[in-house]
Amino acid sequence: DAKTTQPPSMDCAEGRAANLPCNHSTISGNEYVYWYRQIHSQGPQYIIHGLKNNETNEMASLIITEDRKSSTLILPHATLRDTAVYYCIVSNDYKLSFGAGTTVTVRA
Amino acid sequence: DAGVTQSPTHLIKTRGQHVTLRCSPISGHKSVSWYQQVLGQGPQFIFQYYEKEERGRGNFPDRFSARQFPNYSSELNVNALLLGDSALYLCASSSTWDVGQPQHFGDGTRLSIL
Numbered sequence: 001d002a003k004t005t006q007p008p009s010m011d012c013a014e015g016r017a018a019n020l021p022c023n024h025s026t027i028s029g030n031e032y033v034y035w036y037r038q039i040h041s042q043g044p045q046y047i048i049h050g051l052k053n054n055e056t057n058e059m060a061s062l063i064i065t066e067d068r069k070s071s072t073l074i075l076p077h078a079t080l081r082d083t084a085v086y087y088c089i090v091s092n093d094y095k096l097s098f099g100a101g102t103t104v105t106v107r108a
Numbered sequence: 109d110a111g112v113t114q115s116p117t118h119l120i121k122t123r124g125q126h127v128t129l130r131c132s133p134i135s136g137h138k139s140v141s142w143y144q145q146v147l148g149q150g151p152q153f154i155f156q157y158y159e160k161e162e163r164g165r166g167n168f169p170d171r172f173s174a175r176q177f178p179n180y181s182s183e184l185n186v187n188a189l190l191l192g193d194s195a196l197y198l199c200a201s202s203s204t205w206d207v208g209q210p211q212h213f214g215d216g217t218r219l220s221i222l
Contacts, residue, residue, distance in 0.1 A: 034210065041215075043214050044198070044200075044213045046210045087150060093164070095153045096211060097153070098143075098151045098152070101150060
């Protein structure tokens, strides 16, 4: 069962930052937070992951609260190609448990 | 660099038949996992293999089996196909099976059961 709560959908404007929230209040100390996205008819794409510290890569930034009970994925400059279902997953082993995710629609 | 490749991309079978799906991991990756994604839902974990051994199994019937070869490629086999097996089957690879290593997915095989 998924251990995260995400809003079912959100819109954002092209060129603006998109902030995607995720609640994982029951996360344990050795569980990582992973973010994936899935564009229609494609496999999930890895975005970023972290344990305690904030992380940044070429795609996004991951902000994890100090108590680790929630996190935010930030897409700094959303484009139309960022329209997808975004999954927030917590895991401490090989198995990824996907929930329903957030359907993000980027509008021109 | 080539990502995870899966074949075939689409497949149509009838009830009772069996099917074999194939996956080639990213070069250098030794771990392969299989997921099933039914329309409208998130992917569900089926198997994980590392160094040719099964390391984990999800809540799927024994009709589902898999194996990993010396070159780290993998096959997923499903016997006695049911209508409910219609889904997108995804393969993911990672460099190890350690926690903290991200999995990278292929674009899947879409299986339709008539």
